[in-house]
Amino acid sequence: MSQQERAIRTRELILEAAGEVFAERGYDGATISDVYSRAGLTKGAFYFHFASKEELAEAILEVQVGSGAYPVVRRTLKLQELVDAGFVFGHRLMYDRMLQGSVGLSLERGAHQLDRRRPFLAWVDHNLAALTEASEQGELYGYADLRATAELLVGAFSGIQMLSHVLADRRDLTERLSVLLAQVLPSVAVPGVLAQLDLSADRGERVLAEAEALAAAQAGGTA
Template identity: 50%
Template sequence: MAQQDRAIRTRRAILEAAASVFDDHGYDRATIAEVLQRAGMTKGALYFHFASKEQLALAVLEEQVVDIAVEPQTIKLQEFVDAGQVLAYRLRDDPIQRGAARLAVEQGSNHLDRRRLMASWGEFVEGLLGEARGRGELLETVVVRETAELFVGAFAGLQMMSQAFSNRADLSRRLTVFFEHTMPSIAVPSVLVRLDLDSERGARLEEALRRGRMADVAAR
């Protein structure tokens, strides 16, 4: 068990180091040598987990989706909003989120298939919206898959604009404005009035999640 935990920690350290390098330099200019330097790992440790730079980048992209987990809510659309706000908050300084974000929207490199990330985010959002539909939270006119793709694409654009203007410091507020304009188009009125779209919600949720993770570690 101790060996397995050590392997998990090593893999995570490599991913975070790689993500920070991708965030700083992009995919094409990133080097395995710099990843190793930042991670403080040997080549053997890295290649045990990842066979190439491409595999490393794809793992960072996939980890971005896996990392977003929020507390269940009575209203499923609130979970959808919460996931967006937690991601917006983490994009300020979380290495995995920032590295994956640059990899996802970076132009110029043809060596990395980004469709997997967009598809994963689309499936994640579609799942939340599908559950919201099952609970009667969505207007009848909403097409779940098209709406999911709209939100994924819009978020990518919002974070690019926020990166240009404030290094993503204002992303949570920009996302709140987006939700204020779009939620009335998809949520039934009785659900809409109960949604908390506060731009500070992501910070509060992340703090609660952090405390929960610390409690889990202490309990082991």
């Protein structure tokens, strides 16, 4: 393992441990020594990567954003891609402690000065881009308000995952997402598109497996 690879791996170890600690204790309750102890690292190794708890929390918030959070498998229907991103995120949130910690931080009030808006805004942008493409392909009604829908989906998703967390330790998260999409999308998608959408609760698990198989095949092809 090269020095660079080792640094990347150490950073990942810290982030995984930090996600768990934030998920369990919240931002205010978590300490830096909780994090490096759990990761099995020294204080020095920690501070090589992060200068403060705040910087660490910002990196954790970032794991909700970008292609790592919602790997995309291209579909003919852009609305299915939007749905897939939501289900993959929801599925991962059911077991990925780092993602749970990240979502917890973005929901948490408290003494910290973190910019909690970024994950929400990134998801709004992502949804808006997907809805715009879907609209250009004729998948949506012409009168659909794309921005309002993009923001509604982000807000409503945040709430149903929280309700699922409080009531069922997130076990029914993707079932609740299925209900949300089935009730919201008919207001924007034309019937012929709706009929083709897969909104089943296990969609995320299947798409994630597909994305991983594709990534493995690509890695094999370029090796």
